[in-house]
Amino acid sequence: MHFLINYLIQQGHSETDLGIVLALPILITLFSLSRQIIGIRGLGLSAGILMTMILAISGLKYGLVLILASAILLTLLRVILRKWRLLYLPKISLILILTLTIIILFTALPFPFNQKTSLLSIGLILALAEKIILLQIEKKHREVFFSIIETLVLSVVGVSVILWPPLRVFALNRPDVIILACIIINIALGRWSGLRLNEYFRFHQVIKNIR
Amino acid sequence: MSFFKKQKKVLGMNGRNLGYIRPYNSGRAIRLADNKLLTKKILQRARLPVSKVFAIIKTQHDLLKFNWQNLPPSFTLKPNRGLGGKGILIVYSKKDSQSPDNNSDQSIWIKADRSLITVPDIQNHILNILEGTFAINNLSDTAFFEERIKIIKLLKPYSFRGIPDIRVIVYNNVPVMAELRLPTEESGGRANLHMGGIGVGIDLGRGITTSAIQHDRLIDYVPKTRLALSGIKLPLWRTILEMAVTAQQASKLGFAGIDIAIDRDMGPIILELNARPGLAIQIANLAPLKERIERVHGLKIKSASKGARLAGELFGGEIEEELEEISGRKIVGIYEKVKIIYGENQEHSLIAKIDSGAYRSAICQTLIDKLDINAESNRAKTVRSSIGQEERRIIPLNFILDDNLIESEVFIADRTQMNFDMIIGRRDLKQFMIDPTKNVALTENHPTR
Structure with missing residues (x-):
């Protein structure tokens, strides 16, 4: 194990947590890679990390249900509150409080599902919620829905990457390699000016027309 | 050309941000473009028209x-x-x-x-x-x-409620691509492509629309209608291009999307500037942006009029010129401007209808009388038409159609009940091809009499 990791573990940090934190650069790189090379826009980096965290904490199945249910709940609340003349921030706060209340009430019900849901992920959901609402102001419901699904798919990939045991072992042994590799990949991505994968489809008519 | 070489000519999101926005649009210029009131001030200082x-x-x-x-x-x-x-x-x-x-x-x-x-x-x-x-x-x-912008008559049938605008992408003081953006029912009356507005490519040389898109897909007609989107001739095209170049110069943006609307009373006015113009314009024009930018890169263009002229020469007239080159013939629409030459170098302009159903062109008796054209003729022909048989006189007549002098012999007919005082028949159309979607606006400036 890397000496720095050894030192941190001696300081009382858990090995599991360290493994996940050290796998985060890979997750971040995964998100920027999918945007720059494939062209998946999603909800952005921080929303992607939040979603991955929720999935990691609550488990894949429960995390997915939690995220999708909250997204639907948010949208419904926003549609209902739209009729009301309210200023922006109080309105968003109201939506967040109502979402939180409904999730907590639901968690109190005796479903087997509920024991598995960590309350911490509800806090993360709220952070995610504002991102979604901001997007809803700009985009149509359909587009927002697709963005959420895109980010969810990426997060599912992400969560399986950061929870993959060999990677975590490697991250604990050689965190320097992981961080250096991610830095190099991101610099390369930052200088990449070619078409994204989805742009080949988007512009296929234009490409076809070039003589 | 190989697919690999072709795709390099298209401008993608990465290429736009890295290659053009970052190096040529300073943070200061972007902040200016994002601030509508400040933009207005700068544009007014450059003597450009903006709404009050x-x-x-x-x-x-x-x-x-x-x-x-x-x-x-x-x-x-x-x-x-x-x-x-x-x-x-x-x-x-x-x-x-x-x-x-x-x-x-x-x-x-x-x-x-x-x-x-x-x-x-x-x-x-x-x-x-x-x-x-x-x-x-x-x-x-x-x-x-x-001030609310009032839509011009020409574009009203094509727009749903809102105001259409013209987006001109200017790079290095040369307009490189333009598109007409039409508000639709789906876009809620906004001329915004992301929201479902229509983008129509424009030939930079003539200001005539070419192909059109909605949601990045090619369309031919305004949704739910049979109104063709190609062939719309935009008025004051050269002025619009020059305004776009001047606006780019004033804004200090090196790569800019200039949005211009045409007001019924005030003419073209600049709506806003865009430091990050969308890339779908390439699909609307079926042309790659990066190739055009590279052709303009490094040129030293000082005046707006030179930039506008160069745009027309470099990127204009491609579609028609190509067809004209292949066939050796010019393209005419259904209605075309005709200049009748008569008397001692006198001219009369009117819009005539191109009628491939008729062999010989025909002109109305009233126009002959009005212009006092010598209609003495001993030639006549019996013609059969839907209303029966009729004898019509034939006179020699010279006119100019699309810069071509046509020395013709035309019928004199009673066309007072018709919409057009003159029709052009097959006999005089031998040098032309007819494109039914090419339109000329029928307005007071273009009389049919």
Whole structure:
């Protein structure tokens, strides 16, 4: 194990947590890679990390249900509150409080599902919620829905990457390699000016027309 | 050319951001373009036409002491740093207040979608603008009332409620691509492609529309109609291009999308500047942007008129010229401008109908009389038409069609019941090909008599 990791573990940090934190650069790189090379826009980096965290904490199945249910709940609340003349921030706060209340009430019900849901992920959901609402102001419901699904798919990939045991072992042994590799990949991505994968489809008519 | 080489000519998101926005658009210039009021000031200083601002509301205090009586019956309310047409309120007219004392708070206006809006509604909208709800960075914003742009007749049938605009992408003082953006029912009357507006490619040389897209897919007609989107001839095209170049120079943006609307009374006016113009314009024009930018790169263009002219020469007339090159023939539409040459070098212009059903061109007796053309002729022919047999005189007549002098012999007929005083038949169309979608606007400036 890397000496720095050894030192941190001696300081009382858990090995599991360290493994996940050290796998985060890979997750971040995964998100920027999918945007720059494939062209998946999603909800952005921080929303992607939040979603991955929720999935990691609550488990894949429960995390997915939690995220999708909250997204639907948010949208419904926003549609209902739209009729009301309210200023922006109080309105968003109201939506967040109502979402939180409904999730907590639901968690109190005796479903087997509920024991598995960590309350911490509800806090993360709220952070995610504002991102979604901001997007809803700009985009149509359909587009927002697709963005959420895109980010969810990426997060599912992400969560399986950061929870993959060999990677975590490697991250604990050689965190320097992981961080250096991610830095190099991101610099390369930052200088990449070619078409994204989805742009080949988007512009296929234009490409076809070039003589 | 290989697929690999072809795709390199298309400008993608990565290429746009890295290659053109980052190096050529400074943070300062981008902030200017994102600020509509500041943009107006800079453009006015460059003597460019912009729509008039009625009032600016910066704070809640401004809103409280705002005198609603001063507001004209028709106006547009905009957030200063709005993004993608969000938060824009368009008001068409004022409904007469019922109250006898005409209390300002009871004023009612009519919105673009014909619904009614009251002062508290507008106040609430302004509060939301001030809060930064529609702003690019969601920080607090300024609201302003501005003169409403009135749509020109030519574009009215193509637009749903809102105002169409022309987006010109200018790089290095040369317009490189342009598109007409039409508001649709789906886009809610906004000329924004992301929201479902239509983008129509424009031939930079002639200002005539070519192909069109909605949601990045090619379409031929305005949705739910049979109105062809190609062949619309935009008025004042050269002026529009020159304005776009001047605006780019004034804004200090190296790579800019200039949005220009044509007002019924004021003519072309600049709506706003865009530091990050969308890339779908390439699909609307079926042409790659990167190739065009590279052709213009490094040129030293000083004046706007030179930039506009160069754009036409470099990127204009491709479609028609290509066809004309292959066939050796020029393209005419269904209605074409014709210049009759008569007497001693006298000229008369009118719009004639191209009629491939007729062999010989025909001209109305009244026009012959009006122009006092010598109609003495001993040649005549019996023609059969839908109304029976008729003997028509034939006279020699010279006219110019699309810069070609045609020495013809035409029928004199009674066309007083017809829409056009002159039709051009097959006999005189041998040098041409007919494109039914190519349109000439039928207005007072283009009489058919």
